[in-house]
Each structure stands twice: as structure tokens, then as C-alpha cells.
Amino acid sequence: MIDKTSWYYQKMSAICLTIIAAGIITAGLVYTRTLMIPLVIAIFCYTILAQMAALLHRKFSFPAWLAVTVSILFFALCFAGIIYFTVNSVGGFLKGAEVYRENLLATAADLVHKLADKGIVLDQNSIITYLRELPLFDWFKNFGKQLFSLVSNVTLIILFIIFLLLGERKALPSTSPNPLVQEMLSNVSKYLSVKLVTSLITAAIVWIILVAFQVKLAFLFALLTFLLNFIPSIGSIVAVLLPAPVLFLQYGLGAPFFAVIGLMTATQFTIGNLIEPRFLGDGMDLHPVVVIASLIFWGLVWGVPGAFLSVPITASIKIVLSKIKHTRPVAELLAGRLPR
Numbered sequence: 001m002i003d004k005t006s007w008y009y010q011k012m013s014a015i016c017l018t019i020i021a022a023g024i025i026t027a028g029l030v031y032t033r034t035l036m037i038p039l040v041i042a043i044f045c046y047t048i049l050a051q052m053a054a055l056l057h058r059k060f061s062f063p064a065w066l067a068v069t070v071s072i073l074f075f076a077l078c079f080a081g082i083i084y085f086t087v088n089s090v091g092g093f094l095k096g097a098e099v100y101r102e103n104l105l106a107t108a109a110d111l112v113h114k115l116a117d118k119g120i121v122l123d124q125n126s127i128i129t130y131l132r133e134l135p136l137f138d139w140f141k142n143f144g145k146q147l148f149s150l151v152s153n154v155t156l157i158i159l160f161i162i163f164l165l166l167g168e169r170k171a172l173p174s175t176s177p178n179p180l181v182q183e184m185l186s187n188v189s190k191y192l193s194v195k196l197v198t199s200l201i202t203a204a205i206v207w208i209i210l211v212a213f214q215v216k217l218a219f220l221f222a223l224l225t226f227l228l229n230f231i232p233s234i235g236s237i238v239a240v241l242l243p244a245p246v247l248f249l250q251y252g253l254g255a256p257f258f259a260v261i262g263l264m265t266a267t268q269f270t271i272g273n274l275i276e277p278r279f280l281g282d283g284m285d286l287h288p289v290v291v292i293a294s295l296i297f298w299g300l301v302w303g304v305p306g307a308f309l310s311v312p313i314t315a316s317i318k319i320v321l322s323k324i325k326h327t328r329p330v331a332e333l334l335a336g337r338l339p340r
Contacts, residue, residue: 029301037305038153042160044312047189048196049075049161072162079154085219107252184319188312198276199229205267206239213260216246229272231307232291236268286315287336 029036049071056067105128112124207222215221221243228235228242240261247257286294294314298306314334322331 026301033302037302037309038156039160040309040313041305042157042164044188044192044309045075045157046161046164048192050164051189051193072158075161076158079158082223085223088219107248110252184316187315187319191312191315194276194279195230198271198279199226202226202229202267202271205271206264209260209263209267210243213256215243215250215260217243221246227308232295232311234295235307236272240264240268285335286311286318287334290314290334290336 052074053067053071056062056070057064062070108128109124112122115122203222203226206225207218210218210221221239224242225239228239231238243264244257244261247260251257291311291314294310295307298310298313300306302309318331318334321327321334
């Protein structure tokens with residue numbers, strides 16, 4: 001029989017080894033981020049495309065090879081369309097860059113005069129000089145360089161997805177012989193599918209609002225809204241604030257500025273807080289505090305891609321922990337329940 005001192009020693013040893021292992025794994029994730037991020041994104045995209053291939057195979061009697069091919073082509077065409085419209089949107093904005101610069105300078109001068117009427121005197125010449133030297137439009141011109149980097153990463157993601165889908169040719173039905181894998185894929189697939197649909201609806205409404213007010217870069221902001229909606233909590237806030245600089249350049253602080261911001265806020269609130277929870281139910285069974293903590297952790301480890309992937313990764317880890325006897329209490333804590 002183990003005495004109390006030995007029991008405590010073994011317990012502390014296990015905790016220390018766990019902390020060391022967690023540190024080593026985290027360091028490995030940071031070091032291998034260039035390869036791991038596309039791989040993880042590909043796996044999550046695969047969970048959706050595999051369901052699409054299985055649907056084509058089961059409902060429409062597509063041959064396995066044709067179902068896989070259609071799924072891959074669908075993903076590639078969506079990506080190509082996004083790149084095409086994004087490039088055109090940015091190009092159209094840059095054509096009017098000087099006009100927007102003059103609008104910015106005129107708005108600043110008008111603001112200085114209004115403050116002067118209220119007794120607040122500012123050096124207009126210094127402000128105008130600073131705004132003229134502001135590298136805002138250079139940032140937009142450098143967008144193309146970032147776009148090429150994005151294309152290379154997405155190309156790697158597509159390659160991973162192709163290999164994963166090709167592995168489905170012999171077993172296209174979505175059932176998996178491993179219950180753990182099936183549960184993980186089912187949960188992640190449900191979450192991503194619901195987020196995909198609600199994010200598309202949100203982005204479409206935002207695009208309609210921006211087009212109605214003739215806001216430049218409407219498609220780009222709609223695309224960013226779609227992507228940012230996958231980031232829990234803060235993603236929708238950032239999506240609402242992103243068009244603010246362009247709105248200011250076009251309309252100043254007039255009624256259209258506040259109308260667009262208000263309509264976008266109402267859209268995000270309605271879909272994110274009223275509609276989406278009805279379809280997600282309990283979601284990924286993660287406590288809100290855990291969601292925020294995972295967002296911070298994965299954001300520090302993998303940057304912006306980590307923020308996008310934080311919820312499905314954490315939910316998958318929770319499922320694995322719930323199947324192991326010694327880590328089951330940790331899974332319960334992640335769900336916001338006290339271990340029994």
C-alpha cells in the first residue's frame with residue numbers, strides 16, 4: 001500500500017511532468033507553425049468538404065472519384081473567386097486614392113475650424129502636413145505582397161485537402177470506425193457548418209449595406225466580415241470597426257457614417273446573439289471563459305490563424321480529454337462543470 005508521502009510525491013511528479021510536456025508541445029507548435037497552420041486549416045476544411053463529397057455520393061449517386069473531384073473543384077473555384085473580387089475591389093479603391101486623401105485633408109481642416117470656433121486652437125498646417133505624410137495608402141499598395149503570401153499558404157492548404165479527400169475515395173460515407181474520431185469530426189463539422197452559413201449570411205447583408213451606401217472596398221469588407229466571424233467574441237467587433245476609416249474618408253462624420261456602423265452592428269448582434277445560438281445549441285460545450293482563454297492562447301502561439309482555429313481546436317482537445325479517465329475532470333472544467 002502506498003503511504004501518503006509517496007502518493008503526494010507521485011502526484012506532484014505527474015503535475016510537473018505535465019507542465020513540462022505542455023511547454024515542450026507549445027514550443028513545438030510555435031516552431032512548426034509554418035507547416036502546422038495550413039495542415040490544421042486543411043483538416044477543418046476537409047471535415048466540411050468530406051461531408052459534401054459524402055452527400056454527393058449518397059444522395060445523388062456520384063461515383064467516389066467524381067464526388068471527390070467536384071468537392072475539390074468547388075473549394076478551388078471559391079478561393080479563385082475570392083481572390084479575383086478582392087483584387088478588383090482593392091484596385092478600384094486605389095484608383096481614387098488621391099480623391100480620398102483630399103477628402104481626409106478637407107475633413108481635418110473643417111474639424112480644426114470647428115474646434116477654433118469653440119476656443120480650441122490647433123496648428124492646422126502641422127496637422128495637414130502629418131496627414132499628407134500618413135502612409136495609409138502605401139499600406140493598401142502593399143496589400144498585393146500580403147496577397148501573394150496568402151496565395152502560397154492557401155495553395156499548401158489545397159494540397160493537404162486533396163490528399164485528405166483522396167483518402168476518402170475508399171470510404172466516402174462520413175461514418176468512422178473510431179468513435180472518438182467520429183465524435184470529433186461530427187462536433188467540428190457541425191460548428192464549422194453553422195458558422196459558415198451564419199458568416200455567409202452576415203457577410204452578404206454587410207455587403208448589401210455597404211453597396212447601398214456606395215462604400216469603397218465593399219466586397220473586401222464583406223469578405224473580412226465573413227472571416228472575422230469565426231473569431232469568437234472580438235471578431236464581430238473588429239468587423240464592424242474595419243470600414244470606419246474608409247467611411248470617414250468618403251463621408252466624414254456625417255449621417256452615412258453612423259448609419260452604416262449602426263446597421264452593421266445591428267446585423268452582427270441579431271445573427272450572432274439571436275439566430276446562431278438556436279442552431280448551435282450548446283455549441284462546442286465550452287465555457288465562455290475557456291473560449292476567451294483559448295482565443296488568447298492560440299492567438300499567442302499561431303497569431304491570427306490561431307484565433308480563427310481556437311474554438312474547434314480546443315473543442316477537439318476537450319473531446320480527447322473526456323475519453324481518458326485521468327483527464328476527464330479537466331474536460332469537465334473546460335465545459336464549465338465541476339468534476340464529480
